Amino acid sequence: xxxxxxxxxxxxxxxxxxxxxxxxxxxxxxxxxxxxxxxxxxxxxxxxxxxxxxxxxxxxxxxxxxxxxxxxxxxxxxxxxxxxxxxxxxxxxxxxxxxxxxxxxxxxxxxxxxxxxxxxxxxxxxxxxxxxxxxxxxxxxxxxxxxxxxxxxxxxxxxxxxxxxxxxxxxxxxxxxxx
Amino acid sequence: xxxxxxxxxxxxxxxxxxxxxxxxxxxxxxxxxxxxxxxxxxxxxxxxxxxxxxxxxxxxxxxxxxxxxxxxxxxxxxxxxxxxxxxxxxxxxxxxxxxxxxxxxxxxxxxxxxxxxxxxxxxxxxxxxxxxxxxxxxxxxxxxxxxxxxxxxxxxxxxxxxxxxxxxxxxxxxxxxxx
Numbered sequence: 001x002x003x004x005x006x007x008x009x010x011x012x013x014x015x016x017x018x019x020x021x022x023x024x025x026x027x028x029x030x031x032x033x034x035x036x037x038x039x040x041x042x043x044x045x046x047x048x049x050x051x052x053x054x055x056x057x058x059x060x061x062x063x064x065x066x067x068x069x070x071x072x073x074x075x076x077x078x079x080x081x082x083x084x085x086x087x088x089x090x091x092x093x094x095x096x097x098x099x100x101x102x103x104x105x106x107x108x109x110x111x112x113x114x115x116x117x118x119x120x121x122x123x124x125x126x127x128x129x130x131x132x133x134x135x136x137x138x139x140x141x142x143x144x145x146x147x148x149x150x151x152x153x154x155x156x157x158x159x160x161x162x163x164x165x166x167x168x169x170x171x172x173x174x175x176x177x178x179x
Numbered sequence: 180x181x182x183x184x185x186x187x188x189x190x191x192x193x194x195x196x197x198x199x200x201x202x203x204x205x206x207x208x209x210x211x212x213x214x215x216x217x218x219x220x221x222x223x224x225x226x227x228x229x230x231x232x233x234x235x236x237x238x239x240x241x242x243x244x245x246x247x248x249x250x251x252x253x254x255x256x257x258x259x260x261x262x263x264x265x266x267x268x269x270x271x272x273x274x275x276x277x278x279x280x281x282x283x284x285x286x287x288x289x290x291x292x293x294x295x296x297x298x299x300x301x302x303x304x305x306x307x308x309x310x311x312x313x314x315x316x317x318x319x320x321x322x323x324x325x326x327x328x329x330x331x332x333x334x335x336x337x338x339x340x341x342x343x344x345x346x347x348x349x350x351x352x353x354x355x356x357x358x
Contacts, residue, residue, distance in 0.1 A: 050277070050287075050289065051277050051280065051281060051286075051287035051289075054274055054277050054278060054281060055281040058278045058281055058282065059281070078267065082263075083263060084261075084262060084263050084265075084266035085266070086263075087263035087264070087266035087267040087270060088257065088266040088267070088269065088270040088273075089270065090267065090270065091266060091267040091268065091269065091270020091271040091273070091274060092270040092271070092273055092274035092277070093274065094267075094270070094271055094274065095233055095270060095271035095272065095273065095274025095275045095277075095278070096274045096275075096277070096278050098229070098230050098233050098271070098274075098275070099233060099237045099274070099275050099278040099279075099282075100278075101230065102230060102233060102234040102237055102238070103237065103278075103282065107230075108229075108230035110229065110230075
């Protein structure tokens with residue numbers, strides 16, 4: 001087999017972990033076959049009326065997209081919820097996040113939470129601390145990101161490797177981040 | 180008691196009935212104490228991927244808002260769904276509709292479906308054809324609006340009377356619409 005010499009470049013992925021209380025976001029980019037951390041954080045929707053909480057998600061992600069100019073957006077796909085009411089609440093937050101992408105002409109990619117965890121931890125049922133740990137290791141972070149931000153970064157990493165292959169991902173060096 | 184001589188005027192309400200397949204919209208306005216029909220229709224989201232379906236709702240309502248310049252948005256609040264999965268799907272459509280309002284700085288008002296039906300038909304469990312019939316009668320329409328459009332118009336009528344009172348609504352004349 002020929003070695004892989006061609007890969008997608010200049011990819012900047014915004015990963016989003018939507019939630020009814022907190023929506024995590026995380027940006028990574030791949031340049032010259034090397035992936036690196038860009039930014040991450042959480043949007044806290046507070047406990048106001050639903051429209052104002054969705055506004056926090058929509059406006060917040062709009063601002064993140066405007067500031068960091070991602071080329072693609074990857075979002076966790078949620079199949080299960082405790083009950084219909086919590087599914088409705090979560091669905092609305094997810095709809096707001098996707099609208100922020102749509103409003104900025106970003107293509108949206110969806111990944112199941114189990115697929116994301118399997119990609120970054122190796123197990124579909126990995127717990128949140130394991131995802132946080134792997135984000136610190138894979139991205140060479142100085143600090144442990146908040147759990148929802150880590151999940152969003154994991155979603156971005158999952159999309160990078162699934163859609164653009166390992167050539168865009170670079171060699172993994174657990175001690176020094178991606179190199 | 181003094182007769183009511185003061186009322187809110189120049190109110191144009193966009194009612195929205197969000198759905199996973201079809202999102203209905205309906206506009207009414209109240210001017211000089213007289214309510215009238217402006218426009219109504221349906222956004223059909225098709226059977227594509229979720230982001231493209233939410234884009235139809237978000238972009239479609241954005242266009243409606245841009246064209247008809249409503250001053251307020253009223254949306255059906257859904258408390259029940261068959262199961263968590265359908266609640267999630269419906270929640271996402273609802274989130275997209277609310278984001279279109281938020282993106283246009285419209286204040287969003289929420290009404291339970293039972294409250295809307297009770298207001299326009301007199302019974303919280305009225306069926307769809309009764310809502311359609313009442314919209315034709317109350318708004319003096321020449322044609323029966325599609326069911327989701329009728330529900331959206333009913334939501335707008337509910338908001339007008341609940342938030343702005345009967346003075347903004349005008350006298351009801353079942354034969355000739357609102358006069």
